[in-house]
Amino acid sequence: MKPAPFDYLRAETLDEALDALAEYGDDAKIMAGGQSLMPMLNIRLVKPAVVVDISRLKDLDYAKTDNGQLDVGATRTQGDLAGDPSLADTVPLMALGLKHVGHFQTRNRGTICGSLCHSDPSSEVPLCLATLGGQVTLRSKKRERIIDAADFQVDMLTTDCRSDEIAIAAHFPTAANGHGYAFTEIARRHGDFAMVAVAAIASGEMIRLGVGGVAAKPTVREWPVLDGQDLEDALNEFAWDLGGADDIHATARYSREMVRALGAQVIKEALDARSV
C-alpha cells in the first residue's frame, strides 16, 4: 500500500524540528531512519498530518565516550555505531546486540535513538539500554530532561517521549572493570525480530539478566552470583513473572523455556567473559 497524504518538513536544524513539534503536536511524526516509520506509513497504521524528517541533522550524528558513558546522537545509524571497532571495548553488550538488529541494509538507515523511540518489545537496542541501566535525553522547545531507560520504556510501542519532544541522545554506561557481558536471541530467521532475546552482565558480586520479546517491554532482574539449583530456581521464577502469552511465533511455555535456557547460557558466558 501507499502512505496517506502528509506534509513534509526536512529539518535543517534541531530548533527547526522542535519548533515544528511545538506547532503541530500530535499531528506530527518524527522521521529518523524511517525503518519502522515508513512501513507503518505504507500500511497506513499511522497517518500523521506532518512528517518531520530529522535524518539530515549532522550535529546529532555522533557517538562519543564521556564520563563513563557512550553518548549516541539522534541521527547516528545502527550501522555506523556497529561498524566502529572500539564499540566491542567501550560497550560490549551493544556490539553483541546490534548484530541481531535487522539486516545491513536496514542498519544503514535505522538509528539507535529511533529504535529506542519505536520501542518494539523484541528490539535489541532497548533491551541493551535497559540491562545496562542507561538513559535518554529528551528535548522540547521549552526544556530538556534526562530519563532512566526503565522509565523511558513504558509499554509496547510506547515511551515517555512526549509529542513535542525529540530524543536527542541515548547514553550507554561503558564497560566496567571486572564485568562480563553476553547477548543472544532466538528468531525464526536471521534478522527477524526476536521471539526471546537475553542480555547478561556479570561481576564477582552480581549477575543481571535482561529479557526482551516476552513482556511488553524489556525486563531486567539482578541477583547476587548464583549457581546450580539456586540459579535454576531464580530463572524459573523470572520466566513465570514475565507473563508471556501464546502468539503466532511461540507459545508462552516455549518462551519460558527459552528464558530459562538462554538465560542460563548468557549468564555463564558473561561470567566467563569477565575482564580482569
Added chain:
Amino acid sequence: MPVLSKERRHPVIFTLNGEEVEGFAEPRMLLVDFLRHQLGATGTHVGCEHGICGACTIRIDGKAQRACLTLAVQADGRSIETIEGMAAADGTLSPLQQAFHENFALQCGFCTPGILMSMEEFLETNPDPSETEVREALSGNICRCTGYAEIINAVLQTAKQLREGAE
C-alpha cells in the same frame, strides 16, 4: 526549509547512475515509485513495500538501502545507484553480474536487482567474506526461486576473482 505541502508535487533533483535527473513528487511518493514511474527506471523492483523482501534495494550515497522505505523528496541532492548503472555502457556485465550468469544464480530475476545492489556494497566492505558472512548478508533479500546456494556460490566466486584481480 519550508514545509512541503501534501497538495502539491515538488521538484526532486538527484544524481542517478552518474547523471543528473529531475522529476516531481508529492511528499508521500516512495522513491521506488518515483524511479519506476517518473523516471522510467524499472530495473528496481517492488515486492513487499515494508522493507522485508529487499527487491527494491538501491544504493544511496554508496549505502544499500530500501527504496520502498525512502520518500522521493528525501532523495533530493543525493547520489543514487540502481541496477541500470551496473553493467558498462557497452553492455559488458560487471564481475558480480557475470558470476550470477555463470552460476545460475537467478531464475525469474525478480529478486536479482536488489541482491546485486546489496552484494556490491557487501563485497566492497568485505572483500574476503566467509560463506557464513555471505549467508548473513543475504538475509535481507528474499529469493523464492533459487534456494540461495547458487547465489552464495556467485558471491564467493566474485570475491575471489576481485581479490585475485587486485593482487
